[in-house]
Amino acid sequence: MNRPTSRRTVLAAAIAAAAGAGAVASTAQAAAPSGTSSSSPAASLVDNRFWTTYSDWRSGAAEGTRAVAGRRAGLVISTPAGSTDYTDPHTGTTRTWEYATWTSPVHRSSVPATEVIASWNAQTPQGTWIQVELGGSYSDGTQTPWYVMGRWAAGDTDIRRTSVDDQTDGRSTIWTDTFSVDDAASGLRLVSYRLRLTLYRTPGTRLTPTVHRLGAMASDVPDRFTVPATAPGVTRELAVPRYSQNVHVGEYPEYDNGGEAWCSPTSSQMIIEYWGRRPTAEDLAWVKPGLADPQVCHAARQTFDYQYEGCGNWPFNAAYASTYRDMSAAVTRLGSLTELEALIGAGIPVITSQSFFKGELTGAGYGTSGHLMTVIGFTAEGDVIANDPASPDNDAVRHVYVRREWENIWLRTKRYDANGAVRGGTGGVCYVYWPALPTARQRLVLRSLGLL
Numbered sequence: 001m002n003r004p005t006s007r008r009t010v011l012a013a014a015i016a017a018a019a020g021a022g023a024v025a026s027t028a029q030a031a032a033p034s035g036t037s038s039s040s041p042a043a044s045l046v047d048n049r050f051w052t053t054y055s056d057w058r059s060g061a062a063e064g065t066r067a068v069a070g071r072r073a074g075l076v077i078s079t080p081a082g083s084t085d086y087t088d089p090h091t092g093t094t095r096t097w098e099y100a101t102w103t104s105p106v107h108r109s110s111v112p113a114t115e116v117i118a119s120w121n122a123q124t125p126q127g128t129w130i131q132v133e134l135g136g137s138y139s140d141g142t143q144t145p146w147y148v149m150g151r152w153a154a155g156d157t158d159i160r161r162t163s164v165d166d167q168t169d170g171r172s173t174i175w176t177d178t179f180s181v182d183d184a185a186s187g188l189r190l191v192s193y194r195l196r197l198t199l200y201r202t203p204g205t206r207l208t209p210t211v212h213r214l215g216a217m218a219s220d221v222p223d224r225f226t227v228p229a230t231a232p233g234v235t236r237e238l239a240v241p242r243y244s245q246n247v248h249v250g251e252y253p254e255y256d257n258g259g260e261a262w263c264s265p266t267s268s269q270m271i272i273e274y275w276g277r278r279p280t281a282e283d284l285a286w287v288k289p290g291l292a293d294p295q296v297c298h299a300a301r302q303t304f305d306y307q308y309e310g311c312g313n314w315p316f317n318a319a320y321a322s323t324y325r326d327m328s329a330a331v332t333r334l335g336s337l338t339e340l341e342a343l344i345g346a347g348i349p350v351i352t353s354q355s356f357f358k359g360e361l362t363g364a365g366y367g368t369s370g371h372l373m374t375v376i377g378f379t380a381e382g383d384v385i386a387n388d389p390a391s392p393d394n395d396a397v398r399h400v401y402v403r404r405e406w407e408n409i410w411l412r413t414k415r416y417d418a419n420g421a422v423r424g425g426t427g428g429v430c431y432v433y434w435p436a437l438p439t440a441r442q443r444l445v446l447r448s449l450g451l452l
Helices: 006-018 054-059 263-274 294-303 314-321 337-345 403-411 440-448
Strands: 046-051 061-063 065-068 074-077 082-087 094-103 107-113 115-123 128-138 147-152 172-175 178-181 190-201 210-219 327-333 350-356 368-378 384-387 398-401 414-416 422-424 429-435
Touching: 046 054, 046 107, 046 327, 054 065, 061 065, 065 094, 074 094, 074 190, 107 210, 115 128, 115 147, 115 190, 115 314, 115 327, 128 210, 147 172, 147 314, 190 210, 210 327, 263 294, 263 314, 263 350, 263 368, 263 429, 294 314, 314 327, 314 429, 337 350, 337 368, 337 440, 350 403, 384 403, 398 403, 429 440
Parallel strands: none
Antiparallel strands: 046 210, 061 094, 065 074, 074 210, 082 094, 094 190, 107 190, 115 178, 115 210, 128 147, 128 190, 172 178, 327 429, 350 368, 350 429, 368 384, 384 398, 414 422
16 A cells, blocks of 8 residues: 655645636547647546657757657757756766757647646666756746756666655645646636756767657646546456555665555556566566566666655656557546546556545555556446555455445545545546557547547
């Protein structure tokens, strides 16, 4: 079971506080061209916008970067725009790096937003790393500062991947991986934004990161303790590997005290292997011999956020999944189990984030202020089949949870804890991982949700 740090607890509270009034509605329904935003009509809660194509990368403002065409387009360093010193706050080491930047066009969200979560897919060879920033316009015409949404590398030898705390302008705040309007009740919203990408490399080399996908999910999820029930629509179970985080309790305590808190990377590893990818023997050489499922230890290390001091940074998990061959990944919100069923029906499992007290989810046997699990299917009755990493061993990971209980726990933004105090909920946050070349059916569903 995940035991998040205080920063994630604060984020959950901020999610509840930031939720404004509005009707519950579905997210993206209508298909949209690749690279554009997608959302349903006026009552929508979510706007997704991702830059992925060659024309997308050519549309931004480049300083030292260039777009690369091909089967999978991307952005790389061409001629560095300059060099800079970076002192890693987690090691104290100062190094000089060459850099180049790309700034997206302004995206006007179809959903004036209380929250924005960025995510990205990139390859960062040793000697390279990237930084993602967000800057936007409020509904009153004023501007945010440029906020750092993450400093990221696939490994941890050049820099320590990190979120950045203490970012606020008194009107909005970055809570680990989420931009949040401080007082949603005031009516203030983020109406448009740009993303700025900085690519770094060791000076004097020809190394470069390659970024294949960059984007964000903007949302304005209403304040809600309950959500409307949906009717069952899909009966299917996907053959997703089963891994228990609890098998790893006490292992590598430097990564958030070991397996007890590894629900997110354990879930990520399940889906990565469902798609036929896994770390190599060389990747796993650092893991102590004899440990079960060493790839779960690897996933924990490769998703660890040294500022948050945990493995539950949502974009870092998606970025980790995308380091595998031809994999795409995004962080988004869904509006109903109907949308999740569409993904399952297309063969795409989903990692969901939820919180609940013991007894709210029949059969779980625990309560949590924040936990990730992998939805792999639906029974004929519509109940949710989930690989829940908070299980004693791998054989016990598969669970069937009551549809109505699970639906409400996942989609609400406010809840009561076991003592009757009001707490926050994630409002349908999930990670979606899929092959860079999806099937026609998968492409149709992903496009309908604004992920392509």
